[in-house]
Amino acid sequence: MFKYNSKYCLLGMMSKGSVLFDNLKGFKKNRTTAVSFDSEFDPEFPKVSYSYIHEKPPKPIKPYKGTQLVSRLDEEFFALSGKKYKEIRETRNYFDKIVSIKEYSKQDVLGLIDLWSSTSGKKYGWQLHSGYDRNFFNNWYDLEKDNLFSRFYYIGDKIVGYSILHKGTNSWEYLLRKMDNSIRNTCLYVDYKTFEEIYKLEQKDFYVCWGASNGKLLKYKRKFGSFDETTVYFYKVVK
Numbered sequence: 001m002f003k004y005n006s007k008y009c010l011l012g013m014m015s016k017g018s019v020l021f022d023n024l025k026g027f028k029k030n031r032t033t034a035v036s037f038d039s040e041f042d043p044e045f046p047k048v049s050y051s052y053i054h055e056k057p058p059k060p061i062k063p064y065k066g067t068q069l070v071s072r073l074d075e076e077f078f079a080l081s082g083k084k085y086k087e088i089r090e091t092r093n094y095f096d097k098i099v100s101i102k103e104y105s106k107q108d109v110l111g112l113i114d115l116w117s118s119t120s121g122k123k124y125g126w127q128l129h130s131g132y133d134r135n136f137f138n139n140w141y142d143l144e145k146d147n148l149f150s151r152f153y154y155i156g157d158k159i160v161g162y163s164i165l166h167k168g169t170n171s172w173e174y175l176l177r178k179m180d181n182s183i184r185n186t187c188l189y190v191d192y193k194t195f196e197e198i199y200k201l202e203q204k205d206f207y208v209c210w211g212a213s214n215g216k217l218l219k220y221k222r223k224f225g226s227f228d229e230t231t232v233y234f235y236k237v238v239k
Contacts, residue, residue, distance in 0.1 A: 003052070006169075006173060017030065054233075069228070077225060147166065160190075168209070174210050
């Protein structure tokens with residue numbers, strides 16, 4: 001079973017002020033709320049938000065459902081042949097001519113997060129998650145970078161995207177990614193190029209667990225193939 005519940009998945013969803021539990025089962029979000037990706041973990045908090053749970057919670061809890069998608073990336077995929085992969089192929093060919101991968105610059109990354117928040121991020125409304133990215137780079141990236149697969153993409157001296165993944169037990173966990181969406185298909189390129197880098201440098205055939213999504217975002221992820229789709233549940237328990 002593919003699960004999105006490692007320490008690094010937690011770190012990628014922590015806001016400023018969140019505190020990771022020592023047992024790595026979740027984190028303190030604030031003084032009244034804890035977050036856990038393990039349905040059997042019962043921290044002593046008035047409110048507990050459970051995320052990425054594979055078992056449907058008992059009634060009367062009413063969960064929010066998402067689809068956890070896993071893609072298999074292999075030699076057949078990276079050939080990008082045929083009509084099925086035309087958009088990815090054309091995007092790769094275009095951006096490969098103008099994009100370069102550079103070393104990490106915290107200033108550039110935080111600037112890109114601000115840009116994303118003020119433009120692309122608005123469409124997500126209350127689900128704006130740019131604070132997770134800021135917290136990650138301000139507090140965790142320098143400590144954990146050797147355990148991560150990170151890429152930072154530039155056109156000239158301007159950062160246009162970044163991606164952060166962690167190699168889990170049976171899949172690569174996609175943790176964080178932001179891009180400059182004023183340039184068409186930047187997201188598609190960042191995702192494809194990151195997977196291509198893993199394929200060339202780390203592992204020939206591998207799985208990517210994207211986390212959970214619905215609607216247009218789920219449809220987008222399916223462009224990279226759907227090896228496994230699982231319903232996962234999100235819900236809150238008030239004691």
